[in-house]
Amino acid sequence: MLERDRLDEALATLGALLEERGEAIGVLIVGGGSLLLLGVVERPTADVDVVGFSTATGYARADVLPDFLTTAVREVGDALGLGDSWFNTGPAGLAEFGLPPGLERRATVRTYGGLEVHLPAREDLVCFKLYAAVDQGERSKHFADLRSLTPTPGQLLNAARWTRTHDPSPAFRGELQRILSLLGVEVLDGDL
Amino acid sequence: MATSRRRRSPATFADQSLALAWGAWTELGVSGWTSTHADWAVDPEPLILFTAWLGDADPRLRDEATDWCVQNWRHISKARLKNLLREQPDGVAEAFGEFAATVRTHAGVSWPGATHPRPYVPTGRSTLPHLDRPSLVWLRLRAMFGVGARAEILRCFLAQGARAMSVAGLAAATGYTKRNVAEECDTLDRAGVLSVRAQGNRFYYSLARRAELKAFVGEIPAILADWTAILNITRELVALERRSTDAGLTTLPVHARKTLRLVRHDLDELDIKAPPENIEAVDLWPALRRLGHVNLGAWSIGHWPSEDRDEAGELRLQRASS
Numbered sequence: 001m002l003e004r005d006r007l008d009e010a011l012a013t014l015g016a017l018l019e020e021r022g023e024a025i026g027v028l029i030v031g032g033g034s035l036l037l038l039g040v041v042e043r044p045t046a047d048v049d050v051v052g053f054s055t056a057t058g059y060a061r062a063d064v065l066p067d068f069l070t071t072a073v074r075e076v077g078d079a080l081g082l083g084d085s086w087f088n089t090g091p092a093g094l095a096e097f098g099l100p101p102g103l104e105r106r107a108t109v110r111t112y113g114g115l116e117v118h119l120p121a122r123e124d125l126v127c128f129k130l131y132a133a134v135d136q137g138e139r140s141k142h143f144a145d146l147r148s149l150t151p152t153p154g155q156l157l158n159a160a161r162w163t164r165t166h167d168p169s170p171a172f173r174g175e176l177q178r179i180l181s182l183l184g185v186e187v188l189d190g191d192l
Numbered sequence: 193m194a195t196s197r198r199r200r201s202p203a204t205f206a207d208q209s210l211a212l213a214w215g216a217w218t219e220l221g222v223s224g225w226t227s228t229h230a231d232w233a234v235d236p237e238p239l240i241l242f243t244a245w246l247g248d249a250d251p252r253l254r255d256e257a258t259d260w261c262v263q264n265w266r267h268i269s270k271a272r273l274k275n276l277l278r279e280q281p282d283g284v285a286e287a288f289g290e291f292a293a294t295v296r297t298h299a300g301v302s303w304p305g306a307t308h309p310r311p312y313v314p315t316g317r318s319t320l321p322h323l324d325r326p327s328l329v330w331l332r333l334r335a336m337f338g339v340g341a342r343a344e345i346l347r348c349f350l351a352q353g354a355r356a357m358s359v360a361g362l363a364a365a366t367g368y369t370k371r372n373v374a375e376e377c378d379t380l381d382r383a384g385v386l387s388v389r390a391q392g393n394r395f396y397y398s399l400a401r402r403a404e405l406k407a408f409v410g411e412i413p414a415i416l417a418d419w420t421a422i423l424n425i426t427r428e429l430v431a432l433e434r435r436s437t438d439a440g441l442t443t444l445p446v447h448a449r450k451t452l453r454l455v456r457h458d459l460d461e462l463d464i465k466a467p468p469e470n471i472e473a474v475d476l477w478p479a480l481r482r483l484g485h486v487n488l489g490a491w492s493i494g495h496w497p498s499e500d501r502d503e504a505g506e507l508r509l510q511r512a513s514s
Contacts, residue, residue: 009473016442079445081472113442 001044002086004036010086011048014076015112023068026054026116028099028107030091030128032145034119037110041148043141048087051094054118058104061095094131097166100124100159126151127159131166134176146183156185164192201489205433208484208492209426210250213243213257215494216419219327221264222256223317228494233329233351233412235419237272237367242423244291245284258291260318262299267320267331269339272367274304276420284427326413333409341368341376346385349399350406351416356389356396367420415496421458422491428455429484436477448476462487464497 002010018024029037032045052059065073065088073087106121120128126149132142151159160176173192180187202208216234218224243257261268273292277285289307296302297309323332330347337343344366348357352365359377363370377397380386387400399405406412432451436444452466459466464487467479490497 013442013446016440017446020440020443075446075450079449079472079476081470 001046002033002036002048002082003044004039004042006080007033007036007045007048010076010080010082011110011112011115011117013080014072014087015115017072017076018069018114021068021072021114023072024114024116025066025069026109026118027062028052028054028059028103028118028120030094030120030125032141034125035145035148037117038108038119038122038125040122040125041145047085047090049091050087050089051091052099052118054104054116059095059099059118062089065089094128094166100127100162122149122151123155123158125149126155127162130156130159130176130179131163134163134172134179138179138182143179143182151183153185156180156183157187157191160185160187160192201485201492205426205429205484205488206249208488209246209430210253211492212422212426212488213239213246213250213253215492217243217253217257217260219321219325220260220331221319221321222260223315224256228492230325230327231413231494232327232415232417234327235330235417236268237276238419238423240268240273240291241276241280241284241288242427244288245427247287254291255312255315256318258294258298258312259315260320261291261295262314263318264320265295265299265301265303267334267339268303269334269344269367270301270303271340271369271372272344275367275369277305279420324410326411329409329412336409341366341372342380344368345373345376345380345397346399346405346409349386349397349402350409350412354398354402356398358394358396360394362397417491417496418458418461421461424458425455425462425464425484426488426491429480429488432477432480433484445473445476448480451480452476 027050029048030051031047031049032041032043033048035041036043036045050062050065052062064070074084077083077086100120100123103120103124104118106124107118108121110117110119126146129142129146129149133140133146136142160180163176164173173189176192177187177189202211211228214222214224215226215229216232216239218227219229219232219234220236220239240257240261243254247254277288280288285305286307289305290310292303292306293309294312296306298312298314320331321328323335329350330343333343333347333350337346345362348362348365357365359370359374362377363373366373377386377388377395381388381397384400385405386397388395388397390396428451432447435447449472456466464483467476467483471479487497
């Protein structure tokens, strides 16, 4: 597991290695890694979830890491005892139906040598975490993370509307309403 | 004139590597200051490749080694240089290309991988000492049995004890092709020098008359080191040390881990215990530095790190050189 200092060390090593090799890339990360780096949670994370690659116009969906990055990730994992998959494209499908509009303008960028790490703003993290919490329930770490983000009712409503673009099914809407209710936000079908 | 005295090993891997190379070349007859490796059987081809790689780290060593090669190339195996070169990283091949081209310019000999010569004037200071010097036992073998796989096969058996070896094992240890080794083993078997036993579809050879061969060959020094393994480890430690001073320290654990993986086989060959697998991050470089200072530090002054002598006074940790 990666605590904040170890995660920072791993990203710094990866970025320095890329810079040493004349490579550069910007990645949008979500999940526990982004919450940890932003100081929203203290809970160590198992890995860093890359959802997109930075481009001139926003983010391109990250299905697989480019070879130069895969090699560097493996080498850093080997040296620091993190394994091969500490930095992966696990939830890249999240971007399949579109990221929250304007996310790229709100993101915080941290530079580690040749690696730019783009961290979503709090309101965008609320979107991702609400979607995951609806999928995995109130006992999941995602629900706990969502609470840690202390979202406002307005942020939750916006997030709820974004999650509906990913799953418009009635079953999802029902579960979404239940989760929002647990967070103190009551919504009608028409609100979503 | 070389003199013998107890020395303290230099502080850095770079200096230790130069001391090791100078010690070996001095035994071969290069004009050096001190005799540190009189107890070591020197294996010239890995030493030539390594010295080429050292290059500008000590221009005098490079030039004197070149001088020795210009004068004594007849004692060097082209085939072995070629085969050993295949196992070396690109940097060695590149450096050796220039070294080989320089030797070609002044000696007319065609060594593998020669590229473009460097400006060089032979110093004429190198000699080839009489081959009865213990450290020159492997050159003595070549003088007796010819420069080729035959001498190297016998070198392996003299260096590694009574263990029987397959053709594949001998090929790896000698730096000759399996076909070449198989032919020479067959010839030596017919001559009664080797004996053979079949196990499955493999043939295992051993010395048939070890005592007679040793008596014929003459004095063999105490340390019969695997120079390929020693110089591979040395090269990688020097390269990592350079990186630790030239580049930022952030990526040093990555390079230290790669170094450890690169030299693991060579450490095994020399029975040197590698740092445990669970050492990671900032602990990797200190672990490698300790390993280097214990081993390379000892090699640089002509000592073996674990001089565990048996009753016959021979070192137990000696391995076949390749």
